[in-house]
Amino acid sequence: MGLSTALPSGERISRWRWLWILPRLAFILFVGGVALLLWMSDRADKEERRATLISDILWLEQNLRFHLIRNEELLGRIDQAHTASPAAFESFTRTLFGFESGLRQLIWLGNDGAVRLAHPITMDPNLVGDAMDAAPSRQSFRLARSLGKPVYSAAYPFFTNDWQFEVHVPVSREGRIVGVAVGVYRIRDLLGDSVPWWLAERYRISIIGDSGKALGTRSKIESSVTEEGYQVAFDPPGWGLTLHAVPYHAPRPLASTLLSASLVILATIVLWSLWILRRHVLRRQAVEEQLRQEHAFRKAMEDSLDTGMRARNLDGEIIYVNPAFCRMVGWSAEELIGRHPPMPYWADDYLDATLAIHDRVLAGEGPEEGFELKLKRRNGEVIDVLIHEAPLIDAHGRHSGWMGSMVDITERKQAEERARQQQDRLQSTARLVAMGEMASSIAHELNQPLAAISSYCTGAVNLLRNDAPPAEVVPALDKAVEQARRAGQVIRRIYNLARHSEDRFESIRLGERIDAALAQMEGEIRQKGIRVTLDLQAQPSIEGDPVLLEQALFNLFRNAVESMRDTPIHQRQIDIRLTCADQYALLTIADRGCGIDAGVADKLFDPLFTTKAEGMGMGLAICRSVVENHRGRLSFEANVGGGTVFHILLPMAHQ
Ligand code: ADP
Numbered sequence: 272m273g274l275s276t277a278l279p280s281g282e283r284i285s286r287w288r289w290l291w292i293l294p295r296l297a298f299i300l301f302v303g304g305v306a307l308l309l310w311m312s313d314r315a316d317k318e319e320r321r322a323t324l325i326s327d328i329l330w331l332e333q334n335l336r337f338h339l340i341r342n343e344e345l346l347g348r349i350d351q352a353h354t355a356s357p358a359a360f361e362s363f364t365r366t367l368f369g370f371e372s373g374l375r376q377l378i379w380l381g382n383d384g385a386v387r388l389a390h391p392i393t394m395d396p397n398l399v400g401d402a403m404d405a406a407p408s409r410q411s412f413r414l415a416r417s418l419g420k421p422v423y424s425a426a427y428p429f430f431t432n433d434w435q436f437e438v439h440v441p442v443s444r445e446g447r448i449v450g451v452a453v454g455v456y457r458i459r460d461l462l463g464d465s466v467p468w469w470l471a472e473r474y475r476i477s478i479i480g481d482s483g484k485a486l487g488t489r490s491k492i493e494s495s496v497t498e499e500g501y502q503v504a505f506d507p508p509g510w511g512l513t514l515h516a517v518p519y520h521a522p523r524p525l526a527s528t529l530l531s532a533s534l535v536i537l538a539t540i541v542l543w544s545l546w547i548l549r550r551h552v553l554r555r556q557a558v559e560e561q562l563r564q565e566h567a568f569r570k571a572m573e574d575s576l577d578t579g580m581r582a583r584n585l586d587g588e589i590i591y592v593n594p595a596f597c598r599m600v601g602w603s604a605e606e607l608i609g610r611h612p613p614m615p616y617w618a619d620d621y622l623d624a625t626l627a628i629h630d631r632v633l634a635g636e637g638p639e640e641g642f643e644l645k646l647k648r649r650n651g652e653v654i655d656v657l658i659h660e661a662p663l664i665d666a667h668g669r670h671s672g673w674m675g676s677m678v679d680i681t682e683r684k685q686a687e688e689r690a691r692q693q694q695d696r697l698q699s700t701a702r703l704v705a706m707g708e709m710a711s712s713i714a715h716e717l718n719q720p721l722a723a724i725s726s727y728c729t730g731a732v733n734l735l736r737n738d739a740p741p742a743e744v745v746p747a748l749d750k751a752v753e754q755a756r757r758a759g760q761v762i763r764r765i766y767n768l769a770r771h772s773e774d775r776f777e778s779i780r781l782g783e784r785i786d787a788a789l790a791q792m793e794g795e796i797r798q799k800g801i802r803v804t805l806d807l808q809a810q811p812s813i814e815g816d817p818v819l820l821e822q823a824l825f826n827l828f829r830n831a832v833e834s835m836r837d838t839p840i841h842q843r844q845i846d847i848r849l850t851c852a853d854q855y856a857l858l859t860i861a862d863r864g865c866g867i868d869a870g871v872a873d874k875l876f877d878p879l880f881t882t883k884a885e886g887m888g889m890g891l892a893i894c895r896s897v898v899e900n901h902r903g904r905l906s907f908e909a910n911v912g913g914g915t916v917f918h919i920l921l922p923m924a925h926q
Contacts, residue, residue: 312530324516328516339438342367342372342373342454343440346367346377346438346440346452346454347441349363350442374454375455375456376391376455377452378452382451412439415441416448418441419448423436424438424439424510437455438454438508439451440453462478463489466489473519475517477516478513479512480512500516501515574594576595578677579600579679580595580676581677582663589607600616600646600647601616601648601649616648617647621644641657641658641659641660642658643655644658655679655683661673717759722759731748735748761819761822777815779820780811781820782810785805788824789803792829795832801832801835802843802844803847804846806846808849808850808851809850810849811851813924816900819900823897823898826894827894831864834864835863837865838864842863844863846860846861847860854922860919862916863910864913866910875907876905878892880892891905898921902922904918
């Protein structure tokens, strides 16, 4: 059926499993690609930030250098500013300590190291001049004077937290060094003044000493510095100082974050939908597998059935047949499915009846207890089947057709028919035996008086011959003798009947026997004013005993005549008809008599059954035995216009 092709085989399922690798691979590649993309984008971000950091710190270093050099130049001109005028010196100091200079103090030392001028004036004992004992200061002072160039001191601590360094600039007047101008830089203040706010927003800027210790820091926040920084040598002042910048943790750009987030969400959705799909397919596969097993089980069950199954839709079209049905009728499923009535397996002689029951079933009026039907095998053989029809309900609960189960009962029917025939034969034999016994006793009883009648009549005839009697007496006595002999003959024949004396059978023409029997009744018929119609359409010959058959016909004619005793004279009529069909001769004798009561119909053929006061009740019993002895059948039915019709069916002689 269609289902077997619709369901994937085991091989197809394993191919399906292979197909699963493809989406998995695609998913892994997709996630890998997304991760690579994010990593590359992150790396590009980092590199860009690092490039910015380097350029920023180089810019800062240059800026600081520019300030320091400018201050060096200004410090070298202190003598000129001081000697010019107090206002000029005022302007000089304002420029020196002005915006972003980073300078904290100015001290002018004479060649002897004595402080000639300090700005601003401070009492701090650690300051230069008062503390010229400090090794770095003294060393720088000397070096600046001897070199005639600005010299920077090493950084030294100032109080606990701060660090300072100094620049010693030789001051010359008319080509002579007349002292040293010392500029004091506090590292924390230098960074505070010189590092622009926007740089401070992005980095923590420190100046690191040669020991690696931070000597001053400009920092917005102390913590949250995550990445590696960058450092350049801070020269001047040198002495191993470095400028170090560490970027603050910058928030990722919104677009990149959004992109990453959406990619992650997308990947999750893809993974989730794949998982759902896989679960669905697995469940479906399990259901299909179950369905396949169920189908195989049902198919095996159907194939092993002896009962034919045939399903039709509501239009009567065949939609399914099982192997047993195909075996039964001899047509294959392919030839039957899709066929409409009349079906090829409908028996030709029963087409109308089959179509009628077919229509009844489709109308929902089929017999619930099932029905018997004759069907035709492909080879023409007719079979008997017992069919039960049940409504076909589809998966949605709708009535979609009819399912018929069919059992071949041909053998059962044949056995029944054989049993019935056997029974008939047995009964017929029993009746014959009974009849024979009775006939033998009647014959025994009657033979004596009949013989006496016969011999007395013969004697009387002889006597009368001698005495020249009236002419009518002798023929009358002759007839009496003849009839007595005939009576004896009939009894003998009935007696012989019980012994199946078919050897006396001869070919006889039935029409002639009818005429002979009627001739016997002629006088009575005429006397009672009965009309007799004779319709002898055929002149069949049969094998039989002419005497017995004539006697049987005579009995039936006599019964017909007697039944019309009370019938109005103008209605008295006997219709005799002889036809041939199917190797049988059918004789019909219809009268317009009193008819047969339903209550006595069963007993009609019983010996000694009679409704007549003077009747013997042997006529019909003998008739039936005679007919059955000729392998025929005697039956009766009510005449439509009143009265009774007797039928005699006799096999015709082989030509
Ligand atoms: P008998 O004629 O001696 O009664 P039969 O065996 O010939 O014996 O008939 C048995 C009974 O069948 C008759 O008594 C009669 O009631 C009935 N019978 C037979 N033939 C006919 C007929 N043609 N019409 C009505 N009744 C009939």
